[in-house]
Amino acid sequence: MIDRINKLLAEIEGLKASKADEIEVLRIKYLSKKGEVSALMNDFRTVAAEQKREVGIKLNELKEKAQERINQLKESLENSQTVDEAIDLTRTATPLELGTRHPLSIVRKEICDIFRRLGFSIAEGPEIEDDWHVFSSLNFAEDHPARDMQDTFFIARSPEIVLRTHTSSVQTRVMEQQQPPIRIICPGRVYRNEAISYRAHCFFHQVEALYIDKNVSFADLKQALLFVAKELFGADTKIRLRPSYFPFTEPSAEMDISCNICGGKGCPFCKHTGWVEILGCGMVDPNVLENCGIDSKIYTGYALGMGVERITNLKYRVKDLRMFSENDQRFLDQFESAY
DSSP states (O other): OHHHHHHHHHHHHTOOOSSHHHHHHHHHHHHSTTSHHHHHHHHGGGSOGGGHHHHHHHHHHHHHHHHHHHHHHHHHHHHHHHHHHHOOTTSOSSOOOOOOOOHHHHHHHHHHHHHHHTTOEEOOOOSEEEHHHHTGGGTOOTTOGGGSTTTOOEETTEEEEEEOSSTHHHHHHHHHHOOSOEEEEEEEEEEOOOOOOSSOOSEEEEEEEEEEETTOOHHHHHHHHHHHHHHHHOTTOOEEEEEEEETTEEEEEEEEEEOTTTTTSOOGGGTTSSEEEEEEEEEEOHHHHHHTTOOTTTOEEEEEEEEHHHHHHHHHOOOOGGGGGSOOHHHHGGGGGGO
């Protein structure tokens, strides 16, 4: 009987199975009530008294070895199935790299988040617009240079239809549809008929802001500008306002910030002035309010607009505007940490 037990021990050590039903067959063969181990247990009562102790020890060892080997096969099968299920056989063998957000998207989101904290909401409008919303409602004269073919893309069959040159058209649409208080920002793509170079393109992106309510003053505008500048470029950033002209604001101003490269001391980037222009702004012209159905004797407001590419250039030192639209992977990969 010892020989039979040793033979079964050798068999059990060499058991192999690749499927669950194969393991079940082995379990039934060795561990079921009618299996090999049970048969030996039944024969145990015929063993001579002086051999019972030795044979009993061997039988217990056989039973434990059989149970242990079956458990090992089950565990091995479960592990192999888990690995197989984790493999996507349709996936390319080429390693897939994690993408990044475009630098313009990063900066636009940052600008929008800053204005949201000031209570502004986002408003959007069509890129293909009409003359009224792009020019006439904003107090542009009939002979204003912006209406010329050198600056604006017109639809040949319908000169009243244009590609918007600024997102101010969204502001006029909002003013037509609701009464103050109005506090919105208008991010979006705009188009101008310009020669493409390192500093200009036929399309770019803007974020404009509009705030209209009772008793809105130029002081409110200046405080908003200072807050935005410090949030974008750092707490040490200084601003200055220079008188300017826009048809839709009066008074109007250009805003400069202290150069964040030289700290205002003067360098080639700021043309040795210590200041860099980043946006235009002003108090909304009463004619614009009246054109949009808002009583200019009751309400006042301010507006401002900035180019997203301009802000991105200042933040990331991008010297060529064309790089934003060329989809050069080497350029885009540099903004992985800014995601």
